[in-house]
Amino acid sequence: MAGQLLLVDDEPGLRQAVQAYLEDSGFTVHVASNAHDGWNLLQKTSPDLVISDIMMPQVDGYQFLKQLRDDPRYQSLPVIFLTARGMTSDRIQGYKSGCDAYLSKPFDPDELVAIVESLLERRSAVTKPITDGETPDIADMARQIAEIRGILMQRGAIAPTPAPIQLDLTPREQSVLKLVAEGLMNKEIARRLETSVRNVEKYVSRLFSKTGTNSRTELVRYALEHGLTQ
Structure with missing residues (x-):
């Protein structure tokens, strides 16, 4: 790139x-x-x-x-x-x-x-700019949220194991991770934490970097598998 x-x-x-x-x-x-x-x-x-x-x-x-x-x-x-x-x-x-x-x-x-x-x-x-009247990433976000909620329904089948590395999550990153794992979208998380959507995007991006994941679904699965959220 x-x-x-x-x-x-x-x-x-x-x-x-x-x-x-x-x-x-x-x-x-x-x-x-x-x-x-x-x-x-x-x-x-x-x-x-x-x-x-x-x-x-x-x-x-x-x-x-x-x-x-x-x-x-x-x-x-x-x-x-x-x-x-x-x-x-x-x-x-x-x-x-x-x-x-x-x-x-x-x-x-x-x-x-x-x-x-x-x-x-x-x-x-x-x-990414909006084209042809399409709202960017909404369909993909909805799919990821559905997948996250599906993962949560099967949570008992995911056995937490010790994380391979010690992650240095700040308290705010931990709060954002918990709400992402509950299936909330960025606007909902921003409202819950009384912050801006831009800040939430920044925290989610940091969580991707720290966990080596590329989507909210991967992030939630990683968090559950490694006991990073309850």
């Missing part, structure tokens, strides 16, 4: 290597060595996704991400943190700050490409 990417990292060697690998994978990559230059480049290029280091001089990745999320133009722009800080507490802080994915150095470049493609596909699905 082609796309415009912005890579912000103060390590020249890693920046060049990641840029080359992503360009070989078909992406157009704009690079900056610090958050200030990254912000200026963001205005000029309007990328589809941002990859940012955390530990940078003057303005770190968390501050850069906050600047993005505080701007209405970039509230839903996918952001991947690429960093040497790989402790669980660091990942939690990253997700709480609003990143969509978190990769610790050293990393497998194929995994980075897979995450980029997945986030771009989801963003494309959310922003």
Whole structure:
């Protein structure tokens, strides 16, 4: 999948290597060595996704991400943190700050490409224009909700097993996951949690990333199988 990417990292060697690998994978990559230059480049290029280091001089990745999320133009722009800080507490802080994915150095470049493609596909699905009077994704959403409710009816047949990895779900992500597992749509979840539909979409997207799933049905089945929701 082609796309415009912005890579912000103060390590020249890693920046060049990641840029080359992503360009070989078909992406157009704009690079900056610090958050200030990254912000200026963001205005000029309007990328589809941002990859940012955390530990940078003057303005770190968390501050850069906050600047993005505080701007209405970039509230839903996918952001991947690429960093040497790989402790669980660091990942939690990253997700709480609003990143969509978190990769610790050293990393497998194929995994980075897979995450980029997945986030771009989801963003494309959310922003797909309405054509021929069709309401986007309603039929598919209705099908997924029906499948979720079917899974819930057969819940006893799904034996929970220990999750293969420890997921760092925030309290809000846990609340959204619980309501998705109850078969609620985004508007209903937003109303229940007294937040915006855009925020719910952001949390669902993060849940997809953290669980490696691609649909609400897969997410609910994964949650039930691994005891992530009751």
